[in-house]
Amino acid sequence: MSERTRNEAGIAATIERLIERFGERVSTSASMREQHGHTLTWIANQAPDAVVFAKSEAEVQEIVRIAAANDCPLVPFGAGTSLEGHLNAPYGGISVDVSAMDAIVAVHPDDLDVVVQPGIRRKALNEQLRDTGLFFPIDPGADATLGGMAATRASGTNAVRYGTMKDNVLALRAVTATGEVVTTSRRAKKSSTGYDLTRLFVGSEGTLGIITELTIRLSGIPEAISGGICPFPSVQAAADAVILTIQSGIPVARIELLDEVQVRACNLYSKLDLPETPLLLVEFHGTEAWVAEQSTRFGEIAEDLGGGPFTWTTKPEERSKLWAARHDAYWAGLALRPGCQTFSSDVCVPISRLAECIAETKADIEATGLVAPIVGHVGDGNFHTLPLFDPADADEVARVKAFVGRLVERTLAMEGTASGEHGVGQGKMKYLEAEHGAAALDMMATIKRALDPKGILNPGKIVAIR
Amino acid sequence: MSERTRNEAGIAATIERLIERFGERVSTSASMREQHGHTLTWIANQAPDAVVFAKSEAEVQEIVRIAAANDCPLVPFGAGTSLEGHLNAPYGGISVDVSAMDAIVAVHPDDLDVVVQPGIRRKALNEQLRDTGLFFPIDPGADATLGGMAATRASGTNAVRYGTMKDNVLALRAVTATGEVVTTSRRAKKSSTGYDLTRLFVGSEGTLGIITELTIRLSGIPEAISGGICPFPSVQAAADAVILTIQSGIPVARIELLDEVQVRACNLYSKLDLPETPLLLVEFHGTEAWVAEQSTRFGEIAEDLGGGPFTWTTKPEERSKLWAARHDAYWAGLALRPGCQTFSSDVCVPISRLAECIAETKADIEATGLVAPIVGHVGDGNFHTLPLFDPADADEVARVKAFVGRLVERTLAMEGTASGEHGVGQGKMKYLEAEHGAAALDMMATIKRALDPKGILNPGKIVAIR
Numbered sequence: 001m002s003e004r005t006r007n008e009a010g011i012a013a014t015i016e017r018l019i020e021r022f023g024e025r026v027s028t029s030a031s032m033r034e035q036h037g038h039t040l041t042w043i044a045n046q047a048p049d050a051v052v053f054a055k056s057e058a059e060v061q062e063i064v065r066i067a068a069a070n071d072c073p074l075v076p077f078g079a080g081t082s083l084e085g086h087l088n089a090p091y092g093g094i095s096v097d098v099s100a101m102d103a104i105v106a107v108h109p110d111d112l113d114v115v116v117q118p119g120i121r122r123k124a125l126n127e128q129l130r131d132t133g134l135f136f137p138i139d140p141g142a143d144a145t146l147g148g149m150a151a152t153r154a155s156g157t158n159a160v161r162y163g164t165m166k167d168n169v170l171a172l173r174a175v176t177a178t179g180e181v182v183t184t185s186r187r188a189k190k191s192s193t194g195y196d197l198t199r200l201f202v203g204s205e206g207t208l209g210i211i212t213e214l215t216i217r218l219s220g221i222p223e224a225i226s227g228g229i230c231p232f233p234s235v236q237a238a239a240d241a242v243i244l245t246i247q248s249g250i251p252v253a254r255i256e257l258l259d260e261v262q263v264r265a266c267n268l269y270s271k272l273d274l275p276e277t278p279l280l281l282v283e284f285h286g287t288e289a290w291v292a293e294q295s296t297r298f299g300e301i302a303e304d305l306g307g308g309p310f311t312w313t314t315k316p317e318e319r320s321k322l323w324a325a326r327h328d329a330y331w332a333g334l335a336l337r338p339g340c341q342t343f344s345s346d347v348c349v350p351i352s353r354l355a356e357c358i359a360e361t362k363a364d365i366e367a368t369g370l371v372a373p374i375v376g377h378v379g380d381g382n383f384h385t386l387p388l389f390d391p392a393d394a395d396e397v398a399r400v401k402a403f404v405g406r407l408v409e410r411t412l413a414m415e416g417t418a419s420g421e422h423g424v425g426q427g428k429m430k431y432l433e434a435e436h437g438a439a440a441l442d443m444m445a446t447i448k449r450a451l452d453p454k455g456i457l458n459p460g461k462i463v464a465i466r
Numbered sequence: 467m468s469e470r471t472r473n474e475a476g477i478a479a480t481i482e483r484l485i486e487r488f489g490e491r492v493s494t495s496a497s498m499r500e501q502h503g504h505t506l507t508w509i510a511n512q513a514p515d516a517v518v519f520a521k522s523e524a525e526v527q528e529i530v531r532i533a534a535a536n537d538c539p540l541v542p543f544g545a546g547t548s549l550e551g552h553l554n555a556p557y558g559g560i561s562v563d564v565s566a567m568d569a570i571v572a573v574h575p576d577d578l579d580v581v582v583q584p585g586i587r588r589k590a591l592n593e594q595l596r597d598t599g600l601f602f603p604i605d606p607g608a609d610a611t612l613g614g615m616a617a618t619r620a621s622g623t624n625a626v627r628y629g630t631m632k633d634n635v636l637a638l639r640a641v642t643a644t645g646e647v648v649t650t651s652r653r654a655k656k657s658s659t660g661y662d663l664t665r666l667f668v669g670s671e672g673t674l675g676i677i678t679e680l681t682i683r684l685s686g687i688p689e690a691i692s693g694g695i696c697p698f699p700s701v702q703a704a705a706d707a708v709i710l711t712i713q714s715g716i717p718v719a720r721i722e723l724l725d726e727v728q729v730r731a732c733n734l735y736s737k738l739d740l741p742e743t744p745l746l747l748v749e750f751h752g753t754e755a756w757v758a759e760q761s762t763r764f765g766e767i768a769e770d771l772g773g774g775p776f777t778w779t780t781k782p783e784e785r786s787k788l789w790a791a792r793h794d795a796y797w798a799g800l801a802l803r804p805g806c807q808t809f810s811s812d813v814c815v816p817i818s819r820l821a822e823c824i825a826e827t828k829a830d831i832e833a834t835g836l837v838a839p840i841v842g843h844v845g846d847g848n849f850h851t852l853p854l855f856d857p858a859d860a861d862e863v864a865r866v867k868a869f870v871g872r873l874v875e876r877t878l879a880m881e882g883t884a885s886g887e888h889g890v891g892q893g894k895m896k897y898l899e900a901e902h903g904a905a906a907l908d909m910m911a912t913i914k915r916a917l918d919p920k921g922i923l924n925p926g927k928i929v930a931i932r
């Protein structure tokens with residue numbers, strides 16, 4: 001990783017100054033510290049030395065200036081739903097909890113955007129927006145904060161139509177390593193003036209600055225939504241249907257793959273009666289007439305490829321029933337082996353390689369003797385494997401780790417990426433050079449060093465400095 | 467600007483070495499040099515000291531290494547369609563002409579992407595793609611190179627539906643200031659691994675590296691296109707129609723505003739008979755049924771706002787006729803005052819401020835005594851004013867410059883940007899601090915210094931170093 005070590009004196013001095021300034025809003029209790037290093041994955045907890053709860057951008061500036069003066073690491077914290085150890089403090093330091101900064105600053109319905117503080121969560125945002133007829137479309141599953149979603153370049157089921165956080169953050173404000181506030185862009189829909197600092201911050205995982213405000217694009221709540229479910233004889237046939245659908249310009253809103261293992265798990269867990277073959281769950285957004293036309297066309301494409309029937313509806317309750325398998329997929333998977341944990345990989349390949357990548361991965365799962373359902377955002381070429389393992393069984397854990405390593409190697413060999421949406425954190429740093437090459441990694445490290453020369457902003461994530 | 471001066475010895479040594487290596491592919495003729503500093507605008511020509519024609523990425527690397535060793539500026543050159551002095555060489559140096567690097571490297575129809583060299587022009591690309599059923603949707607007007615379009619973050623009439631270059635460059639390769647080749651991303655549709663170097667290069671105007679390859683997103687050629695023309699009683703009514711259309715989730719492909727001055731110019735120039743009121747020209751892409759539904763809905767929205775009738779068709783020849791006014795807008799505008807030049811500004815505001823911004827701008831045009839048609843990509847809040855001036859009339863030129871300055875100030879006061887699509891170049895450097903703030907400009911300069919410490923890559927553009 002790096003040769004940096006803990007700066008005990010600097011951390012202690014920072015905590016002392018923070019307590020003087022923020023009093024009871026600084027916690028050094030073991031449980032609070034551990035909860036803020038929480039990783040939701042198999043990466044060991046590396047708790048920060050203290051947690052400070054910030055209420056405003058000005059307070060974040062003060063915190064950064066105190067930490068900078070004492071060379072003390074800072075780890076921004078939102079909801080704690082990160083999956084790759086982003087929140088760990090490998091060199092100690094302070095967790096900066098911005099969850100109380102959860103206000104909507106301004107809604108601009110005519111411009112289809114909203115200005116929010118970083119601690120607001122996506123479900124709360126959508127509840128507060130409901131009366132405007134607009135919604136924030138990105139749905140990564142977890143009820144994450146908008147700041148965290150921007151920091152990890154999150155996406156999820158809707159990305160095939162609405163894009164990722166890269167496409168939906170119009171502008172942001174962040175506190176830099178020196179405590180300055182930087183504004184990355186104006187609220188205009190596009191601009192050609194200067195380096196794209198917005199996109200530099202999106203996906204930077206707290207290593208370049210602490211996000212304190214975001215201007216987010218919204219979409220109109222569709223008049224009609226059709227949703228349905230379609231079996232296929234093989235993953236290849238399902239992937240071909242995805243490719244043809246997208247090539248035809250059908251603006252599918254969600255298109256999710258469940259492999260037969262996942263379908264079996266869902267049948268058991270949710271008392272469903274689905275055919276245990278690969279399934280696509282599909283959703284279209286538009287007017288009544290348009291979603292009906294899209295659904296019919298998708299059904300035709302599916303049948304041409306030996307799939308179908310495509311069962312679909314525009315009635316919300318029935319749609320929820322058809323999509324139940326997807327909503328409960330994670331818990332259904334876990335229930336296949338009670339007492340086990342899982343680790344969600346999130347590789348992403350060009351769609352033309354998707355069927356091949358999944359086929360090789362399934363062969364590997366079988367050869368390794370694992371139980372590992374597959375669920376995918378296949379419109380993007382992105383899929384999750386959920387290998388189940390007993391955390392007390394060291395041999396099994398080792399086999400799962402090796403399996404994930406091979407999965408990433410396979411993905412990279414197919415022009416794919418180690419992470420479609422979870423981010424790098426600590427867990428995927430080891431794959432970065434293979435994915436990007438030495439020159440790109442050097443460029444990232446050069447940018448990091450230039451913008452955070454002391455290495456106080458979430459050190460030990462993405463690119464290791466020092 | 468900066469205190470940098472010409473490094474005569476380094477430039478001379480670089481030219482000598484380049485001639486040794488590339489022979490007749492180095493030109494120092496006055497006409498060739500002047501043509502490569504061409505600005506298509508009122509900014510004075512600052513020709514490079516030599517032009518070198520590169521045929522491959524490896525040659526670009528050699529050129530950069532020679533220049534780096536001699537501290538000699540390099541200015542990348544594609545088609546020369548830039549509008550803000552991007553191609554000028556204020557400190558002298560070498561124009562690196564990559565127009566011969568114009569090959570398609572690979573087409574991936576299943577993935578809807580294409581890998582190209584930077585010198586390919588967008589019309590040639592689309593001609594070569596025709597048989598695939600796919601197309602590259604970004605249309606900035608000029609037949610620019612893909613490298614240049616990426617470097618300036620170009621967009622144009624289709625951006626409201628298909629996005630800008632920021633959204634359509636999946637990955638790129640570039641030669642850095644040290645002559646290394648950096649690859650910014652994989653070909654997967656999305657990724658969360660590391661800093662977004664792709665978006666850092668898009669819009670960097672040759673100041674961070676010389677682009678040598680691009681992976682570009684394509685779209686399916688729509689089954690049906692409907693296009694039409696719709697008069698409105700006022701710019702406000704037209705802008706309101708744009709807002710309602712987008713809020714309704716109607717995926718309009720193009721929505722262009724012509725103000726009544728531009729319409730009069732088009733009537734005169736193209737022998738048309740259009741009502742001399744603000745007009746929207748609109749285009750929808752989809753299936754026959756869907757474009758008909760969208761066109762009908764747009765017509766209803768227009769009539770609710772006092773506009774209409776919306777005259778539309780799906781027949782290509784008739785569509786071209788209806789859109790003739792837009793296609794000839796630039797030349798029609800120039801013909802209003804024969805012998806005059808124009809300067810195209812490209813400010814962009816949040817759509818909610820568009821009508822107000824245009825109204826104030828029209829009042830300013832009148833008060834200043836200018837003739838200045840307005841044409842806008844109004845779905846993005848982006849509009850061009852084309853003030854006509856006699857370049858020999860110093861007073862008029864001064865009044866136009868002052869007018870453009872006020873236009874930018876007005877735009878910035880409305881949360882807009884000085885450039886929606888033309889870029890910064892030399893022309894808009896003076897507005898950057900007002901637009902982005904000192905902290906963001908410092909961050910840009912820090913990145914520039916870190917990645918190009920000698921300042922050899924297109925110096926004197928975007929952020930001034932040294």
